[in-house]
Each structure stands twice: as C-alpha cells, then as structure tokens.
Amino acid sequence: MTLLRLAPPLTLGLMAVPVAAGLAGTALPAFGNGGAGFARLLDWPGLPRAAALSIGTGLAATVLSLALTVLILAAFAGTPAFARIRRLIAPLLSVPHAAAALGLAFLIAPSGWIARALSPEVTGWETPPDLLILNDPFGLSLTLGLVAKEVPFLLLMALAALPQVDADRRLTIAATLGYGRIAGFVLTVLPALYRQFRLPTYAVLAYGMTTVDMALILGPTLPPTLSAQITLWMSEGGLARRDMAAAAAILQLGLALCALTLWHCVEIVARHLIRATAFHAPRLPQLDRPATLAAHLGSLAVAGSLILGLAALSLWSVAGPWQFPDALPESLTLRTWDSAAPALAATAGTTLGIALAATATAIALTLACLQAETAEHLVPTSRALTLLYLPLIVPQIAFLPGLQTLALRLGLDGTALAVATIHLTFVLPYVFLSLAGPFRAWDGRIATTAATLGASEGRIFWRLRLPMLAGPVLTAFAVGIAVSIGQYLPTLLIGGGRVETLTTEAVALSSGGNRRLIGAYAVLQLLLPAFAFALATAIPAVLWRNRQQMRGLH
C-alpha cells in the first residue's frame, strides 16, 4: 500500500511539472536578450487589436456559455427535456474543437450549407454572396464556435454538481413559496452550484482567450487573435521571431490572469448582489415562459450548429460535384475516402495509439490516487484540486513553446511517446474529474461487509469496487480518448511536425479549402471518440446482462 501513497504526488507532478517547466522555458527567451522580444512585440502594430480580440472573444464566449448553461439548467432541471439534453452532452462533448469549428465553418460560410439550402429560392443568390461571416474582424464566428463547444462542457460539470447541492429540494421549496423556476434557481441553487462550477468556468475563460485551432479556423486574420499570431510566429522561423513569440506568450498569460482576476471580482460583486436582494427579490414567475423559450432556442442552436456542422462535414466527405447553390451534391462517391485511405488509416492509427497510451496511464493513475485516498484515508485538499485544473487554466500557448524548446534540448520531441506524455497532462484532469465522483459515491458499506468477511483492501478493490465501477471507468476512458484526440497545439509543438494526428492534419488542411478531404479527416476525428463512447455504453450492458440492478450504474 505504500506504493499507492506515491500515486497522488506523482499524478499532481505530471500535471504541474510540465506547466512549470514550460512557463520557465517560455519566460527565459522572452525576458532574455535584454527584453528584445518585448521590444519587438511592442513595435508590432497589430498588438492592441490582437490582444483586444483575445480578451473580447474569451470574455464574450464565457459570459454567453455560462448564461446559456444557467438558463438551460434553470428552465429544464428535473423536466423530461433535461433527460434528452443529458443524453446529448457526452457525444457533443466528445466532438474535438477543430472538428466543431470546421463544421460550423461549413455551415455559416457564404458558400456554406445554410446559404445553399436557402438559395436561390429565399435569398436570390446564384453565386455565394460577398459577405464577411467567417474570419470576421470582431471574432463573432469564433465566439459562436466557442459557445457551441463550451456549453456541453459546463453542462456536464453541472450534472455532476447538481445532486451534491440538493437542487431538486431547493427548487421545490422555492416553487412552494411562489418563486418562478428561473428566479428560484438563480436565488437558491445557483449560489451553491457555482462554487462547484468556478474552476470549470475559469478553464472555459482561459481556453476561450487562448484557443489556437478554433481561432485559426474561425477567427479573424487581420490580425488574428494573439494566440493564433504566436503560433504563426513560432512557425515562421527565425530566432528573433521566437523571442517575440515567447514575449507574446508571456503577455497572453498576463492577459489571461487579468481576465481571471476580473472574473473573480465580478463573482464577488454578484455574490453580494444575490445575497443582498435574495430576501426581497421579486418572484418573477412571468419570466419563466420567455426564459424557457430562450433556453429551448439556445440549446437548439448549440446542438443544431454542432450536429448540422458535423453532418455537413460528413456529406462533403462523400460528395461528388456540388456547385453553389445546390442544397445537396449531385452525386455521392467514396472517391475521397478511397484515395485518402492509406493516409487516413496511418494517421488514425497514430492518433488512436497516442490516445490509448495517454488514457490508459491516466486511468491507472487516477484509480491509484482515488484508492490511496480510501485506503490511506487521505483527504484531498482544495489546493490539490486547483493543481488538477492547472493544465486547463494556464493557457497552453504560454507554456507549450517553452516546453518545446526544453524537449528539443533533451532530444525528447518529435516522437509519439513524447506527444502521448504531454497528452497525459491534459487527459489526467478530465479523467480524474469524470471518475472521482462515482468512485467516491460508491457505497462504502459494501467494503465494510467484505472486510468483515476477511477480504483485504486489494481484494475489495479488484473484486468489488473496480468491477462495480466498470461503467464510470469506461466512461472516463472514453472522455480521455476524446480529450487526447482533440489536442492540437501540444501535438503540433511537441510532435515537431513529425507526429501527425487527425486533428493536426484537419487544421493544416483547413487553410487549403479542400472540403472533401477536410470532411474525411473531421469525420474520423468524430468517429474515434464516438466509438469509444459507444463501447463505454455497450460493455457494461453486456457485462451486466444478468444483473438488472447494475445497469443503471454507469
């Protein structure tokens, strides 16, 4: 059992060390050379706008995502509609950011599916209109893409937290006192819920401000967001450029910290506001009908944009000739898949291999941590929980460039193993968050009974706890696979261009505009995690086909 004791520090180390080492590796060239990097950065005329875009899109996406999530929770919690939403969350969450962005681009571009469906009958367009929708200078389509991708994430986090705050009873009491659904939720559930929700919200904010793959696909280009520009500088070559990129990465980190601080201040104000007004707030039942309508529309827009976007990607991958303004291709063909099959198979193999290695390790470490918690009666501190979120909150663009330089010096970059290791840093938090709840919620009386029958801790774990938790473990596995497959920047930078995954290929192709091939890569990007989630559902069903009570446990 002493080995188990090592699991929590080892796990935290695997998350904290790469972040710390990477930040140091970025800071060194940024501040070195007499701050030449910063001087050059300040000379770049695009800086104010790129920085403003980063802050603006990040904050807007976070506010909108959070508002929509709260609206959906308030309007639907406990209703049959919520069960439908619940079933959609995992598959939507497993959609990699790049694929979601590409799907959205295929949908909303002037030559996209929506314009094709409405033309020429409704719009009168015979050729695609000259409208600036994608890559718009204010980052609106980027914000939209971020919202579509973050709402499912926040909802998943909320699903885990809702039972812990006893939401149903709070809502019932509020309702008996005559409060509307929305007012009741905001006044009684939200304050308790938000405490569990804070770190995920921070992660959403940090991600929104610093995403690279989504910004390259949907974001503005004149100039791009700061993170996208840093990536361009990193790949442009030249030591001067790298110093400048490092300086910009440090600036990006500072901006993210400022935004997080600002967010925290707003939290404090909001808390006081709710507290001060809670006792004499209007009960607002009249708000329920419009709010429910808005929640319906919002969830429909999020799910619709993701699902239709993915449908557009799939259709393009099998499309024959498809001229504007036809709503559908003239014919369907497997030519794209046929000709790309060898490349697709090889890339999918690499992607899956890396995902499996990172996820299997993450599952083992997470189980070891949780078991250590039980066996050694360790209590997880809130600091440990913050460390867990570290790789999700510290912007990737701030520490990965430094880590790349470090890996290069150590001769560790450019291998699938190095990529799998850095993926582990990002997979671990999600696997842990996904597994910790069910693991801790397992009925300890079963263990007590087994112990009185003479079973050892190890035997209880292997013969009772793990088999009974097979469902959650498999779900965590699928989450891990999905997270790994979606990683763009870590794969690009640590892989040194030599490790190609479906995501790096799809983003590289996205600038070229070959929709059929992009579609094929994006579809595979979707299918692999979807397959993992399907297995996570199917395996327990087969395992427990003779045990009715177990089937509800995953």
Added chain:
Amino acid sequence: MHRRTALQLLAAFPALAGLSQKALAAQWDAVLAEAGGQTVYWHAWGGDPKINDFITWVGQKASERYGVTLEHVKLASTADAVARVLAEQAAGQTEGGAVDLIWINGENFAAMKSQGLLFGPFAEDLPNWPLVDVAGKPATVTDFTLPTEGYESPWAMAQLVFEYDTERLKNPPQDIDSILEWSTANPGRLTYPQPPDYLGTTFLKQVLYGVMDDPAVLQSPVDDATYADLTAPLWAYLDRLHPTLWRGAQAFPQNEPALGQLLADGEIDISFAFNPGRASAEIAAGNLPDTVRTFVLTGGTIGNASFVAIPFNAAHRAGAMVIADLLLDPEVQARAQDPAILGFQTVLDLQALAPEDRARFDALELGVATLSPAELGPVLLEPHASWMTRIAQDWTARYGVAQ
C-alpha cells in the same frame, strides 16, 4: 566497416566536385549503399492532396529502387522546417537532425544558406544533374538572384498564370492596370492570398513589375535609401485595389488552394497559381469546371524553380541525396508534368534525354487549360529575396492589422 567507410566518403562528398566520372560513379555507389534502409524525412508543404499523393508515389519508387523509405512531413509552411533546423542549431544539435530534406526556395534558401544551415554542395554531383536544362532554364541554378552553388537541387519549374472561367468572364484583363480597372468595374470578384503567403507575395511582386519604372532594380537587394520611393506606386495601387476586392479586403484566403477553392465555388472570377498546369489538373480531378482556362499578362509573369535542400545536421544525408537524384529522374519528372498528376513543368533539358525518356514527355497531353510553352510568354526573374521579405512585412503593417 563498410558503413563507416561510406560515412567517411559521404563526409568528403562536397569536396569532390573535380573528380572524374568514374570516381563520381564509385562515390555514388557508396552513397547508395549508405542510403539503403534509411528513412528520409522530407519536410514539404502538405496543403495540396495532389502533391502529397505524388510524394507518396516518389516514396514507393525510392523504396523499390533503392530501399530508401520516404516519410513526407507535411508542413503548413516551409518556414516550419527552417525554424526546426534553426532550433536544433541553437540547441547545439549538429548530428542526427530531424529534417533530412526540405522543399525550399527563395527567402528560406537564402536564410538557411547564409546561416550555414545547409549541407553541400551536393546537387551538381548527382548522377542525373547533367540532364538539367541549366542553360535554357537559368532559374535552376539561380534562386531569387542567389546562385545555388549546388546547395539545393531543382525538381520543378513554376510560372505565375492566371485562371478564369470562360462561362463567367469572356475577356480577362491582360495587364496589371487593366486588372485594377476590371476589379473596380466588378467589385468583390478578385482577391489574393494573404502575405506573407508565398503566392500572395508573388502577386505583390507581379504588381511591382507592372507599376515600377525600372524593374531591373529588383535584381539587387533592397536599398533602404530608395525603397520607399520605389515601392510607393505599389502601395498606391493596392490602396485603390483593396476596396474593390472580395470581402472588401477585410479577409483574405490563406494560400493557393484556398484561392483556387474560391474560384471553384464561384466566389471570385479570376484566380492565379504558380503552376501553369494546376487548372488542367484540377479540371481532371473534378474540382474545377472544364470551362476554366488560363492566361498570362502581356510583358510576362514571374517564374522560378522549386528545389530540395539538405540541412547541415540531417540524420540521413545519403538517403536525402538519393531522393534529390530520384526527383531528377526522367520518369519522375514526366509524371510530375502529367496534368492529371501535378502539371509541374520539368527542369530537364528534353534534348539531353535518351529517346525512350523523351517519349515519356512527348506522350503527355498539355491539358485542356494549359498554355503551350510559347503561349506562356516571357518569364520574369524573381526579384532578390530581400524584396519579398520587405514587402510582405510592410504589407502586414499596412493592411494586416485592420486599422
């Protein structure tokens, strides 16, 4: 023992330019022996599936003939590979580098050569080198005015050609001034890739050729004293052109395929490419309607050659040289010129080829949209690489940060 000898020979390779044919042949045998079993990482732009397929095919040939495995490292930009080698140099890695071969030319070549990041000279010792049309195609040994001196080996000729759909546009404009007039009359139907993209910057240079009084100065490095005056007409031209462009110049396609896609989608009426055979190849692939044709400007368009170079610290130099030589093989060159495959123009002198090799080229159809060599007109030389860097930078400062 054998391996060690070959390595030593290899190390001496650049110094052997003066050797006899026989000695060179023995030398090459040693290279071949060393190359067998190696995996060569060719860092090449990976944005075009047709080129990617061609490189895969070259890899099959390399493995069949020489037992060399070719891995195509698909880059978003050639500068990625340059950055990589530079980072390795900074990290003190002088052996076993990740990049074995780079598809390169222009400013990247100039930068790598001047910083001592290239292995060589090797190109003129390759067995297929005598087939290269050095006299007829001087761009094969002069890269953006910089003599290649054997530090890179050519594999394809390129020339800027414009593409249009005859269904939508009957009489395309024939020079830089009429392009501006036409775009003003037809707003939103023209654009160019966003500099520093290669093709986008080439368009700027083509404009520069069209608006400058004396384009000959482009053959010398940029002179700070005269730069502003010389380029003033370019910026004046762009200031007038931009409001008439696709999306009002608020967004630009990111590269050549993206520009071509806009033509295919009917979003623009005139597109251009650095490959005279691109339109035919795209028609053959079903991506462009068969009514698309190409044209060049009166007075000529910019042309250059594509090269491969080997970094100083490449792990598999012998294998890389074998690939560079294979790319000059008549069979490979003919395949690259086939409009159904790539439509790249060959770097070889067809007169120097054996009859059966020349027959491979004679058998090729030009392709429905490809101009004949005579119709392609005069080739304008690439300006000195410093022009490209400088105008790309200035473009970004003027138009790339959306004031």
